[in-house]
Amino acid sequence: MPRLPQPAPASTPALANPQQPGDLLMYRLHKLSSAAGRLVTRMLERRYGITRREWGVLMWLARAPGLSPSELAAHLELDRARISRAIASMQAKGLLHKEASSANRRSAALQLTTEGLALHDELLPQVRAINLQLASVLDPLQQNQLERSLELLQAQASALEHGDAAGSCAIYPPRQSGKR
Numbered sequence: 508m509p510r511l512p513q514p515a516p517a518s519t520p521a522l523a524n525p526q527q528p529g530d531l532l533m534y535r536l537h538k539l540s541s542a543a544g545r546l547v548t549r550m551l552e553r554r555y556g557i558t559r560r561e562w563g564v565l566m567w568l569a570r571a572p573g574l575s576p577s578e579l580a581a582h583l584e585l586d587r588a589r590i591s592r593a594i595a596s597m598q599a600k601g602l603l604h605k606e607a608s609s610a611n612r613r614s615a616a617l618q619l620t621t622e623g624l625a626l627h628d629e630l631l632p633q634v635r636a637i638n639l640q641l642a643s644v645l646d647p648l649q650q651n652q653l654e655r656s657l658e659l660l661q662a663q664a665s666a667l668e669h670g671d672a673a674g675s676c677a678i679y680p681p682r683q684s685g686k687r
Contacts, residue, residue: 532660546637555626557600560585560593562630565619568603569627573616602626 521530528534548559557565563583568574574582580590594617597603602623608614619627642650665671 543637543641547634550633550637551630555630557602557626558593558596560589561597561602562634564590564593564597564617565602565623565627565630568617568619569624569631572618575614575616579617597623 522532525531544559547562551557551559551562560583564579567579567582571582576587576590576594579594580587583590585593594603594605598605601620603617603619605615605617608616642653645653
């Protein structure tokens with residue numbers, strides 16, 4: 508008869524010995540991200556007619572004008588097809604334009620239009636307010652601890668992804684585009 512995992516002692520956090528889906532860190536982070544993301548997505552889509560992906564493009568190009576589609580895809584962790592669709596949609600909406608590079612005709616620099624910058628400037632305070640409301644349940648010490656914890660988790664995820672961490676689970680090669 509197979510042995511069932513023993514429940515962790517009451518003093519052990521569920522994250523240290525996950526026994527059910529709700530104990531898994533990635534599941535909990537996904538649930539939080541999904542719930543909070545829906546607030547932003549509803550506002551973006553209903554009031555402004557843009558997607559969350561397009562909002563990501565607006566945020567990055569407002570901060571770093573002139574990014575290439577490849578650089579933008581890397582910042583947003585999107586594949587080229589998704590970023591190309593977002594760029595085409597935003598061009599059609601008059602929110603950004605591409606400037607072909609004179610040195611390399613296949614390279615382009617992306618710029619927000621005046622309308623794109625105005626939309627970014629209108630949206631940023633609203634998205635920021637949602638983030639502040641979400642974090643308002645934490646006191647300043649908890650917010651600092653959360654920031655540090657997120658930095659550590661991000662660094663560990665990157666190390667695991669690249670096989671740099673002790674006990675790394677990066678045994679699976681990256682998925683090839685279009686293959687499962």
